Amino acid sequence: MLRITNGKIYDPANGIDGVVRDICVQDGKIVDTVPPGTTVIDAQGMAIMPGGIDIHCHIAGPKVNLARKLQPEDHRRDPHPGTLYTRSGTGGTVPSTFATGYRYATLGYTTAMEAAVPPIGARHTLEELHDTPVIDKGFYVLLGNNIFLQRLLQEGRYEDFSQAVAWWVDSTKAYAVKLVNPGGDEPWKGKRNSNVKDIDEKSEVTGMSPRQVIESFVKTVHTLGLPHPVHIHCNNLGHSGNYKTTLETMKTAGDLRLHLAHIQFHSYGGELGKNPDSKAAEIVDYINNHPNITCDVGQVMFGKSTIMTADAPLAYVLRGFHKSKWVNADTECESGCGILPFSYQEDVFIHALQWAIGLELFLLSGDPWRIMLSTDHPNGGSFMSYPKLIRLLMDRDFRREEITKVNQKAMAKTRLKDLDREYTLSEIAIISRAAPARALGLKNKGHLGTGADADITIYDENADRELMFSTPRYVIKSGEMVIRDHEFIGDHEGRLLHVVPQYDAQIAETVRPFFEDYYSIEFDNYAVSDEYLHKHEIIPTLNK
Numbered sequence: 196m197l198r199i200t201n202g203k204i205y206d207p208a209n210g211i212d213g214v215v216r217d218i219c220v221q222d223g224k225i226v227d228t229v230p231p232g233t234t235v236i237d238a239q240g241m242a243i244m245p246g247g248i249d250i251h252c253h254i255a256g257p258k259v260n261l262a263r264k265l266q267p268e269d270h271r272r273d274p275h276p277g278t279l280y281t282r283s284g285t286g287g288t289v290p291s292t293f294a295t296g297y298r299y300a301t302l303g304y305t306t307a308m309e310a311a312v313p314p315i316g317a318r319h320t321l322e323e324l325h326d327t328p329v330i331d332k333g334f335y336v337l338l339g340n341n342i343f344l345q346r347l348l349q350e351g352r353y354e355d356f357s358q359a360v361a362w363w364v365d366s367t368k369a370y371a372v373k374l375v376n377p378g379g380d381e382p383w384k385g386k387r388n389s390n391v392k393d394i395d396e397k398s399e400v401t402g403m404s405p406r407q408v409i410e411s412f413v414k415t416v417h418t419l420g421l422p423h424p425v426h427i428h429c430n431n432l433g434h435s436g437n438y439k440t441t442l443e444t445m446k447t448a449g450d451l452r453l454h455l456a457h458i459q460f461h462s463y464g465g466e467l468g469k470n471p472d473s474k475a476a477e478i479v480d481y482i483n484n485h486p487n488i489t490c491d492v493g494q495v496m497f498g499k500s501t502i503m504t505a506d507a508p509l510a511y512v513l514r515g516f517h518k519s520k521w522v523n524a525d526t527e528c529e530s531g532c533g534i535l536p537f538s539y540q541e542d543v544f545i546h547a548l549q550w551a552i553g554l555e556l557f558l559l560s561g562d563p564w565r566i567m568l569s570t571d572h573p574n575g576g577s578f579m580s581y582p583k584l585i586r587l588l589m590d591r592d593f594r595r596e597e598i599t600k601v602n603q604k605a606m607a608k609t610r611l612k613d614l615d616r617e618y619t620l621s622e623i624a625i626i627s628r629a630a631p632a633r634a635l636g637l638k639n640k641g642h643l644g645t646g647a648d649a650d651i652t653i654y655d656e657n658a659d660r661e662l663m664f665s666t667p668r669y670v671i672k673s674g675e676m677v678i679r680d681h682e683f684i685g686d687h688e689g690r691l692l693h694v695v696p697q698y699d700a701q702i703a704e705t706v707r708p709f710f711e712d713y714y715s716i717e718f719d720n721y722a723v724s725d726e727y728l729h730k731h732e733i734i735p736t737l738n739k
């Protein structure tokens with residue numbers, strides 16, 4: 196049990212903006228009151244927020260592990276020492292499992308969602324997430340390039356499609372459905388590294404266009420009542436002129452919910468093959484006027500990153516620019532992936548433009564509940580750069596100074612210089628915890644009301660927002676204090692968050708013959724058994 200007094204509370208989900216009020220904790224939850232004599236934290240001069248929630252990052256699974264193997268130099272450069280309470284690891288842009296959990300905690304983050312796992316990689320992912328301490332976590336399963344599912348659509352078997360989607364989510368212990376460049380993997384695999392170019396281009400293999408695939412998934416996930424809508428990485432990531440594809444993707448959802456990942460990478464004007472310009476205003480305008488759409492930004496931060504994506508054709512194109520080490524891999528009939536070390540540089544036109552477009556999206560946003568904080572870790576930069584990103588949003592003078600250091604031709608292509616907005620603490624609490632919780636359908640997270648998970652971060656108030664958000668004084672996870680006075684005083688095992696949609700188990704017999712024909716493993720060894728779950732929580736579907 197715990198009582199926190201005298202701190203200013205930022206709990207936007209409950210309409211509380213900087214009010215001094217007590218918070219009481221018992222048995223891992225926030226409660227109305229605790230008896231006298233309970234341990235008290237005096238939070239005088241401090242800001243109290245729910246624990247941070249990363250709605251889109253890459254922290255576990257086969258591609259993350261490949262990225263670790265690819266960059267041993269990062270491990271040497273950035274060892275993560277153990278303490279009396281915590282285990283050691285390695286850092287860099289792709290930290291080891293232990294370091295990932297601890298580093299998120301040192302920023303006050305208590306939940307993170309791995310955004311792209313092929314079904315066949317689920318077991319590996321669950322093992323790594325189990326090894327990721329402190330934070331609660333879940334993952335999104337990649338289904339957008341799944342050949343069997345697209346065949347069902349091609350044959351018009353919509354009910355079987357819906358049942359099979361539910362079976363795949365359940366069989367992998369996933370939290371949500373992810374689509375990455377739907378339709379892009381087959382031309383990459385079968386037509387020598389080419390890509391699908393248009394949302395209405397039909398696949399020669401499955402006869403389906405990306406739009407048909409997206410529409411079917413959006414409807415099915417809605418019908419199944421998954422707490423998070425389809426989470427999509429649109430077609431044409433990174434290409435000039437791709438904002439049109441992004442707008443068409445949003446329109447395809449109609450009035451149904453859709454979450455667009457790292458939308459910064461999908462907000463470019465200009466002609467294909469030529470330098471892009473910013474279409475942030477057009478993208479934000481659509482989002483502002485369509486409450487069914489949510490997104491995370493995927494901000495680019497200067498310095499080292501690791502491109503790590505299920506968009507295999509994209510990684511193939513990028514490796515041509517970078518001419519360094521690189522991996523492209525094909526994941527049976529499910530997905531592809533690509534990984535390459537990368538570096539965003541202030542003086543490079545495109546990198547500076549990407550940085551500016553991300554900031555424009557944040558600063559033009561009409562509703563912080565629907566445009567959320569992410570760097571698509573480690574693609575746009577490490578999650579460790581979140582405090583600096585928060586300062587860029589909150590501190591106009593700092594932002595202006597940073598603008599002078601980057602490629603000025605790129606700045607001339609954006610409106611960033613003219614944007615005076617400064618985010619408030621309450622808005623930061625929205626984009627980094629309250630909004631992700633709401634978009635994920637996590638009713639017990641992202642707020643500090645009675646019954647919420649006692650995931651609480653307490654920051655020393657500091658005018659330097661980067662310093663403030665890099666070193667919380669206290670971090671409380673499920674009611675246990677793991678960080679006190681900036682130091683770990685305990686370890687904690689977080690939970691796996693997953694969903695169990697309803698479906699007819701007979702659908703497995705429809706899927707089985709396809710496995711026997713095309714997969715390298717036996718069907719009976721494919722679905723993940725319950726012993727992989729360890730500490731876990733089933734988040735209820737919306738139609739229960």
Ligand SMILES: [Zn+2]
Nearest residue numbers: 251310456571
């Ligand atoms: Zn991503």
